[in-house]
Amino acid sequence: MNLFVQLATVALPTAYLLTTVLHGMAFAGDRAPAFAARWRPWTLGGALVLHGAMFGTRWVVAETFPVNGAWLLVSATALTIAALFAAIASRTQHVAVGGIVLAMVTLLQAAASALGPVRAELLPPAGATKILHVVTVFLAAAALILAGLFGYLHLLLYRQMRRKSFGPLYSELPSLEHLSRLTRRAALAGFLFVTAGLNVGIGIAHQKGVADFRYTDPLVLLTIAIWIHFGMIAFSRRINGFNARRASIAAVAGVVTLLITILLTLFPAATFHRFG
């Protein structure tokens, strides 16, 4: 079983890269090769199944919920983003977006495969609250990254239209309105998951009496800042002057902050938060 986990860990970045390239070809419009359209769903589906099977096998070997470290959390986030994109693409037919969203997935999974654990091992049983905390955290991370990506695409398309450039981005991306709707919906989902994850995490810290936990911890403060930030984006329609374009800028800035927070979590200098 460990052999499969190892092979899957190595193969996943390549699988995601392949489907990214095939989705990116959609930017060529009518000139895109026919095989790209034919193979897109299969490669994405295959990568998702392989990724899911990798986590399933890890669960079997660990005999408990297997996400017990930062890099496995990153991998789970990548899987969630890819699955959410597949769901969105099947409804909206805007496959070219995959060229950018799945590139982020590839990047996250490549980092997780290169730096995370390759072997699966037996783990101490995880409690329900801890599982809930971890699951809400990676769901939140996925939603927030998606919000940032959609925000980025919104800005990209807006810039193209402002420059009067009617290139592939203009032709293949969803409308500005659609992108801003996706940004806000993803931000709302992320906000709700961060709310849940934060509360469950604080509950765990108090319950278990984590010695070095304090609200003034930079990591806790950054997380709270992200929570407020994405909350504002999610409800930006109701805030005067916080229009779609500004919401997109805020979403991109929020994702950059989120990625910094994740990086800080990985440093040994991170104070209270220890995975595992």
Add this chain to the structure above:
Amino acid sequence: MDTLQDLCLVGLSHRSAPVAVRERYAVQPGDARECLEELCRDEAILEATLLSTCNRTEVLVLGKGADAAAATIRRQLFRNLDEQHLYEHRGVHAVMHLFRVASGLDSLILGESEILAQVKRGLETARLAGTLGEHLQPMLTQALQVGKRMRNETEIGQDTLSVAKVAVDIAHRAFGRFGDSRGLIVGAGETGLLVARHLRDAGLGGLDFVNRTADRAENAAAEFGGAAFRLDELGAAVAGADLVVVCVDGGAGLVTPAHFAGRRNRDRPTLVVDLSVPRAVLEAVADLPDLLLYNLDDLEPVVERNRRARGEASVASSEILVAEVHKFLTLRTYAAFSPAIADLRQRYDEVREEIVDEICQEQASPRELQLAHELSKRLLDLSLEKMKEGARRARSEESLDREYQRYLQDL
């Protein structure tokens, strides 16, 4: 047709000049008649017609020598204009150009439908000005027929690729579904109403109108179920609009950044499409935040993409165009033969009468007279048929096709 060599077309269009130049040399509808009359006062010009749209200003004349005619046009209509912005077609190339224009093949948006109405208006104006004669009138009439045929028999006019349609497409890229968007049409003229129809068909939530004359705005608003505003209420009208389409005649600089001051707390950008020549929206408007401004020149890349997509239809249209030019030239040759044919007919009649009188000594029976009539008629028809055949062969479709390829290379 000897007059073909004296045919001359001089003009500028989106192919040769940017909108900033086009708007300086545009002739407003109210001035077209006077312009033509002035042109024909020059002894170098015999007949003239003028086509001035948002994308082109062209004059087609029959002159006493094409050189003198072209010089007159340049002096009267395109004074001080850089030569690089002008084009000139003579003889059969001028006919080809006119037919291409009427077909929408030379339009900014391939196959657009507005041009046919504009050519028709040009014909009417020239007729009213009394500057059309036996040469240009049939040419313009046939140009209109060619335009109609092209749209009926090729795919060029399908999925109407009008300027209005492209404006609607850009709005789609900005707003996605239109149901909750509100549009504002500034200028309730022909183009304004056409755009309004496209927007309504695309499912736009609501449409308001602004016009110089309140009556027209009210009529349009009543037709489309929106509100009507006067021109001095433009700022208030713009404040509630997601999409503003400006199509006014002679309203250079009509829309300024100040008109957008009331546009606060809007979630989406405001899309402004200026279809006017001269441009009615000041360039400074483009610098406003959360606003996308497009004028006719900006639509060119979309048009070019459509043009490429319509390549096959374009091939079919070339065949029709060459056939129509051939038909036109043949008809012109027949027309040139008309006096000779009438003379020939008269001569046949005289000779027949002479022969009948000589042989029958004025005592011919009805049957003999009928026989003589029938014989002379058959002989005359045979002669005319040979003449027509000669006229048809004078310019073969193959040679015209080569000529057309040369014309396209010169574009």
